[in-house]
Amino acid sequence: MDGLKHNSFLKSKVDNRLQRIANVLLLNASFIDNIGLLNGKMGIAIFFFHYARFVNNKIFEDYAGELIDEIYEEINTNTLVDFANGLTGIGWGIEYLVKNRFVEADTDEALSEIDTSVYRNSLYRPFLLDNDKDLFGFGLYYLTRLREHENDDDNLNTLFKKQHLIYLTDDCERILIKKQYLDFSIQSLSLDTINSFAWFLLEMHRLGLFPMKVEKLFHSLPEYIESCLQSSDDKAGHSQILLLTENIIHCVADKELKDILKTILKKENDKVSDTDTPEDIVFKNFLKNTWQQLVYAPYIIPDNFLQDSAGELFSIIDNEENWNRRLDKLNMNNMGLTGFAGLGLGLLFSQMKEELRTVKSEVRMESIIEKLGK
Numbered sequence: 018m019d020g021l022k023h024n025s026f027l028k029s030k031v032d033n034r035l036q037r038i039a040n041v042l043l044l045n046a047s048f049i050d051n052i053g054l055l056n057g058k059m060g061i062a063i064f065f066f067h068y069a070r071f072v073n074n075k076i077f078e079d080y081a082g083e084l085i086d087e088i089y090e091e092i093n094t095n096t097l098v099d100f101a102n103g104l105t106g107i108g109w110g111i112e113y114l115v116k117n118r119f120v121e122a123d124t125d126e127a128l129s130e131i132d133t134s135v136y137r138n139s140l141y142r143p144f145l146l147d148n149d150k151d152l153f154g155f156g157l158y159y160l161t162r163l164r165e166h167e168n169d170d171d172n173l174n175t176l177f178k179k180q181h182l183i184y185l186t187d188d189c190e191r192i193l194i195k196k197q198y199l200d201f202s203i204q205s206l207s208l209d210t211i212n213s214f215a216w217f218l219l220e221m222h223r224l225g226l227f228p229m230k231v232e233k234l235f236h237s238l239p240e241y242i243e244s245c246l247q248s249s250d251d252k253a254g255h256s257q258i259l260l261l262t263e264n265i266i267h268c269v270a271d272k273e274l275k276d277i278l279k280t281i282l283k284k285e286n287d288k289v290s291d292t293d294t295p296e297d298i299v300f301k302n303f304l305k306n307t308w309q310q311l312v313y314a315p316y317i318i319p320d321n322f323l324q325d326s327a328g329e330l331f332s333i334i335d336n337e338e339n340w341n342r343r344l345d346k347l348n349m350n351n352m353g354l355t356g357f358a359g360l361g362l363g364l365l366f367s368q369m370k371e372e373l374r375t376v377k378s379e380v381r382m383e384s385i386i387e388k389l390g391k
Contacts, residue, residue: 030331032368034364035068035364038358038360039077042065043080046061051353052088053101053106055100055101055353056353056355057352059084060308060353062110063358063362064354065078065084078119081119085111100154100157101151104131104135105154108128109157109161111128113311125174135158144198148203149203149206150207152212153213153217155185156214157217159178159185160217160220160221167224183226186231189217192206193214193238206245208246211238211258212258215258215262216261216313216316218238219261219264219265219268236274239278245258253302256318257309263282299333300330300333300360303360304359306363324367326363334360
């Protein structure tokens with residue numbers, strides 16, 4: 018089979034899997050209780066908005082809109098605040114949809130109640146992490162709320178968000194430097210948690226907010242990065258922290274800190290990686306790479322890495338027996354971005370990038386032919 022036919026055949030197979038994922042989620046998503054970003058309806062809605070645009074089918078867009086309506090109806094005083102399952106992730110998701118023009122809304126108005134709840138929680142709760150795997154959702158939320166308005170200092174909402182981000186940086190100091198988490202029966206911070214803090218600090222540095230404190234906090238990261246790299250076998254999480262570390266090196270002024278971080282990178286790059294990865298690990302890596310690609314822009318894994326990951330994943334689910342076994346494991350806890358919606362979104366991203374590459378290649382070829390003809 019030549020290259021063109023092979024690509025067409027592969028696209029057809031991936032399109033088939035995407036359609037089946039969409040059908041499964043259409044039938045089941047409204048019945049799940051979790052309304053959050055990573056594990057619930059918010060992430061599924063993001064998948065359907067992307068899929069609707071990809072296949073140009075308003076049915077999927079309408080269904081995604083229905084899921085958003087359900088999320089708002091189901092928010093109550095007992096709704097969690099965390100990023101994976103609660104308000105900070107839901108608010109982040111609404112901002113993502115508006116900024117990517119999937120929906121039209123004034124987010125200051127649409128997120129006013131979530132803003133109030135998140136703000137009160139950040140002020141009055143004794144500690145901003147629920148457990149050792151929790152992401153720094155308050156920081157992720159406020160930074161996405163500020164994005165595209167960071168220079169609008171005549172706006173009181175913008176000034177308020179910047180002020181609160183400075184308060185959150187103080188919370189980072191209590192967590193990372195003073196290790197306040199030990200007072201709340203958390204023995205260590207996970208790789209996912211450290212990734213979220215590293216991203217938060219990089220964005221604060223980019224915005225020029227509280228620079229002296231941010232630089233101080235950068236100095237606290239090496240021990241956490243080294244510990245996470247040694248204690249976790251999470252390949253996707255490793256790739257993300259190494260990429261974030263590379264970006265931190267370009268930000269910090271202290272030569273000694275730069276050298277420490279470079280040594281960590283070199284030590285990790287010198288390791289011999291396993292060539293044979295179990296199927297379940299391939300799935301977990303692919304799903305995590307997908308949601309990390311959403312959350313950690315612009316510090317995200319290069320496209321060629323993600324394409325290789327997608328190819329490895331598809332070689333597994335292309336097997337009908339393997340695919341059916343995955344479907345048999347479908348339940349209310351694995352339909353979000355950490356499950357089937359993440360699988361669909363990751364395959365969708367790979368298809369979109371492959372089609373973009375094909376278009377660029379065709380344009381280059383036409384340009385070459387045109388020049389040869391002159």
